[in-house]
Amino acid sequence: MGDYIVLIISCIFVNNILLAQFLGNCPFFGTSKKMETAMGMSMAVVFVLVMAGMITWMTEAYILKPYNLEYLRTISFILVIASLVQFVEMFLRKSIPGLYAGLGIFLPLITTNCAVMGVCLINIKEEYSFMQALVASFAYAVGFGLALVLFAGVREKILIARVPKPLQDTSIALVTAGILSLTFFAFKGMV
Amino acid sequence: MAKSIASEFTKGLWNEIPPFRLVLGLCPVLGVTTTMQNGVGMGLATTFVLICSNILVSALRNLIPGKVRIACFIIIIATFVTVVELAMQAYAYQLFQQLGMFIPLIVVNCIVLGRAEAFAFKNNVMLSAADGLGMGIGFTLSLGALGGVREIIGTGTFYGASLFGPSFQPFTFMVQAPGAFVCLGLMLCIMNMFGSK
Numbered sequence: 001m002g003d004y005i006v007l008i009i010s011c012i013f014v015n016n017i018l019l020a021q022f023l024g025n026c027p028f029f030g031t032s033k034k035m036e037t038a039m040g041m042s043m044a045v046v047f048v049l050v051m052a053g054m055i056t057w058m059t060e061a062y063i064l065k066p067y068n069l070e071y072l073r074t075i076s077f078i079l080v081i082a083s084l085v086q087f088v089e090m091f092l093r094k095s096i097p098g099l100y101a102g103l104g105i106f107l108p109l110i111t112t113n114c115a116v117m118g119v120c121l122i123n124i125k126e127e128y129s130f131m132q133a134l135v136a137s138f139a140y141a142v143g144f145g146l147a148l149v150l151f152a153g154v155r156e157k158i159l160i161a162r163v164p165k166p167l168q169d170t171s172i173a174l175v176t177a178g179i180l181s182l183t184f185f186a187f188k189g190m191v
Numbered sequence: 192m193a194k195s196i197a198s199e200f201t202k203g204l205w206n207e208i209p210p211f212r213l214v215l216g217l218c219p220v221l222g223v224t225t226t227m228q229n230g231v232g233m234g235l236a237t238t239f240v241l242i243c244s245n246i247l248v249s250a251l252r253n254l255i256p257g258k259v260r261i262a263c264f265i266i267i268i269a270t271f272v273t274v275v276e277l278a279m280q281a282y283a284y285q286l287f288q289q290l291g292m293f294i295p296l297i298v299v300n301c302i303v304l305g306r307a308e309a310f311a312f313k314n315n316v317m318l319s320a321a322d323g324l325g326m327g328i329g330f331t332l333s334l335g336a337l338g339g340v341r342e343i344i345g346t347g348t349f350y351g352a353s354l355f356g357p358s359f360q361p362f363t364f365m366v367q368a369p370g371a372f373v374c375l376g377l378m379l380c381i382m383n384m385f386g387s388k
Contacts, residue, residue, distance in 0.1 A: 077295075079266070083262075178372030
């Protein structure tokens, strides 16, 4: 049990997927202008990442490994993730329209979110067991959501501030992300 | 509006240079640019994928049904990424290990998919190849520049060679995670100061 708690803390804070591993930065800057979109994106990522983590782990363990097809990992993982996203989208539209309305526009974007693909690859690289992969996927996704929501909050404040012209928009956002990343740096010694 | 091959090529070098003008594909930009060598290596790998996928998408654009085009693009891109991955394992193993996960992640690099969707799907093969080459070289230049700045300030070396002698105290902040964001942000700011149209 203790191992899992350490794993969760290390995935959420110490190795935060956005600020320490630099994965999933496109949606990080793209959807963080408003709190609403940031929340939507975070929810969608948690949802998809946990499922993708499980399914890609099974693909690796039951299909690629036994037949020595590891060199097809990249292409098979992206196919699994893309079809999973499509499937989840269709399923939500039919059965849970409320959730679909909330997550809808963010779901297609997730296919090209490197955080999802990245976590699946990390799970394989670290040779996690199924439970560990499941817990790590969830914790990484929570870390993603946490960083995204925090950042969206800061960016909403920047909108009212007076920023020098060349620094406006993306530039100031990057510098702010750097400072946010610095605060996450403080967790380095924890695990 | 006539599009010439030359203008498609040069727009990737300044007017729409990724990732500064088009803020796409930031993950490898921030992740691998701790040294100039890594940056250039990553840039070249991405350039290869970009050119090949642009050519193939453009050649097949009349055959690919519009509704499943994204899935088709992804398969095409993933194929070329696998080619790069295997080639690098065979011929540049050290670089491959340093870039690590970021090579398979070219698949989900928004620039590659973005160019396939926004450009190659609508234009002929020659123009698409020029676009891919221009964007690729622009991307390599940006990665090289960012890697160079971070390497010089962060470790006091340039392309592996020591610059300032033993008395130099490296500013390690620059090669760590937060430095990547701040450095890219400030470079973007400098580009905005000079390049505002």
